[in-house]
Amino acid sequence: xKRIMLTVAYDGTGYHGWQLQPGEIxxxxxxxxxxxRITGEDIRVKGVSRTDAGVHAEGNLCIFDTESPIPxxxxxxxxxxxxxxxxxxxxxxxxxxxFHPRKWDSxxxxxxHIVRCRHADPLRRKYAFCCYxxxxxxxxxxAAEYLVGEYDFTSFCSADTEKEDHVRRIISLSxxxxxxxxxxxxTGNGFxxxxxxxxxxxxxxxxxxxxxxxxxxxxxxxxxxTKAGPTAPACGLRLVKIRLIDPPWEK
Amino acid sequence: xKRIMLTVAYDGTGYHGWQLQPGEIxxxxxxxxxxxRITGEDIRVKGVSRTDAGVHAEGNLCIFDTESPIPxxxxxxxxxxxxxxxxxxxxxxxxxxxFHPRKWDSxxxxxxHIVRCRHADPLRRKYAFCCYxxxxxxxxxxAAEYLVGEYDFTSFCSADTEKEDHVRRIISLSxxxxxxxxxxxxTGNGFxxxxxxxxxxxxxxxxxxxxxxxxxxxxxxxxxxTKAGPTAPACGLRLVKIRLIDPPWEK
Numbered sequence: 001x002k003r004i005m006l007t008v009a010y011d012g013t014g015y016h017g018w019q020l021q022p023g024e025i026x027x028x029x030x031x032x033x034x035x036x037r038i039t040g041e042d043i044r045v046k047g048v049s050r051t052d053a054g055v056h057a058e059g060n061l062c063i064f065d066t067e068s069p070i071p072x073x074x075x076x077x078x079x080x081x082x083x084x085x086x087x088x089x090x091x092x093x094x095x096x097x098x099f100h101p102r103k104w105d106s107x108x109x110x111x112x113h114i115v116r117c118r119h120a121d122p123l124r125r126k127y128a129f130c131c132y133x134x135x136x137x138x139x140x141x142x143a144a145e146y147l148v149g150e151y152d153f154t155s156f157c158s159a160d161t162e163k164e165d166h167v168r169r170i171i172s173l174s175x176x177x178x179x180x181x182x183x184x185x186x187t188g189n190g191f192x193x194x195x196x197x198x199x200x201x202x203x204x205x206x207x208x209x210x211x212x213x214x215x216x217x218x219x220x221x222x223x224x225x226t227k228a229g230p231t232a233p234a235c236g237l238r239l240v241k242i243r244l245i246d247p248p249w250e251k
Numbered sequence: 252x253k254r255i256m257l258t259v260a261y262d263g264t265g266y267h268g269w270q271l272q273p274g275e276i277x278x279x280x281x282x283x284x285x286x287x288r289i290t291g292e293d294i295r296v297k298g299v300s301r302t303d304a305g306v307h308a309e310g311n312l313c314i315f316d317t318e319s320p321i322p323x324x325x326x327x328x329x330x331x332x333x334x335x336x337x338x339x340x341x342x343x344x345x346x347x348x349x350f351h352p353r354k355w356d357s358x359x360x361x362x363x364h365i366v367r368c369r370h371a372d373p374l375r376r377k378y379a380f381c382c383y384x385x386x387x388x389x390x391x392x393x394a395a396e397y398l399v400g401e402y403d404f405t406s407f408c409s410a411d412t413e414k415e416d417h418v419r420r421i422i423s424l425s426x427x428x429x430x431x432x433x434x435x436x437x438t439g440n441g442f443x444x445x446x447x448x449x450x451x452x453x454x455x456x457x458x459x460x461x462x463x464x465x466x467x468x469x470x471x472x473x474x475x476x477t478k479a480g481p482t483a484p485a486c487g488l489r490l491v492k493i494r495l496i497d498p499p500w501e502k
Contacts (some may be wrong), residue, residue: 009370009372009373009374011373011374011376056373057376058372058374076370080370080371085371086373086376087373088370088371088372088373089370090370118341119260119327119331119339119340119341120331120339121260121261121309121339122260122261122262122307122337122338122339123262123307123309123378123489125262126337127374202274238374238420
């Protein structure tokens, strides 16, 4: 029995998120189906980040156990042949049989993409949020500073969540301009439900001049979801990378 | 009667190109249908660039005549409401009744996007060509130099074309790197059928080291399509801009 870890990229547009859901199509379901087909086993992957409906990924991680003779690093090629073209395995490797990346210390990096436009851009409509308002990037950067560090992020967490511990550490949060596109890039040791989208929605409120940047400190301290900005649309969000801290195979 | 000019952006993935074709869906057909619907007239747009199946545009141009009371600059908003989200009017304006942008001097800019990757990128698969080979950008730039200027571009023109005059002027042709993406940007006074895609295919041959850059001069002088590289896939190509030279409304 071998444990294989996959790095998975996907266009989340057509999926109801990562996680299996009755009556809806999910990334997890498609991976289970195709891995089971090529191995002849009943494969159930375990993912690290349960991205929401419509959210994209360049590097989500998942594991599964198999007795298949396919060499671990060849799984990517074998599965990509039969996966739909909106899900692509970027890498496959063997990991220790007791290794679970969700339980391992990691840093996750998300990006939120915003296009400033009067009319939508059909080439980016699925991968960025089109903002018709003027956004002052300098104000967004000032607001972002109040979110870097270890805090209780209850104000930036969907009220739907069941998790009790809302303390997370944001290691970096940058606001970069690339032509007419604004990219928020945030790295942290973990994120609450909808946290990056609520941060994006709040920074856009600051960028529009609707709230002064320093208000973000008060919003953070309030530990009250109703004080923060709206949850920005899923299409602008992508999980860029999950960096495992000192994994066993690098020791 | 007013003549309206539209700047049209589209994701060409789902279309059989710009031009009306029996039994196939085209950008032109969808524009005719929606413009006719909102004006109550029988609208037939006349486009400038008849992009191929799968090719994208950020700024194609077309005109149509109408008696509609919709203010010219509001047509973009009116039509966008009913267009599918892969076609978006970026601008609408009134032009003189005898003005036809296809007959007016212009400079067109196309980009060809290449992603260097081992496995496809699901977020860019529709808007860039995924190249599994190493590409030497410096070699591509050297090869590109032989194509800037006024030449007979028969070697870079699909043999299917009916046009007899193959002389065109390329004003600039740059090869830029943005992370793992290579963007060819070419501006000229006009382009032959498949010309940018054949240029892209030929520069990639140079980038792979399969042909020395200086061979591109010989290929150009040969005036023989069989000497140039393959036609690169449509998905990587986008018409970025059609710049009209000194249009009447700027005089």
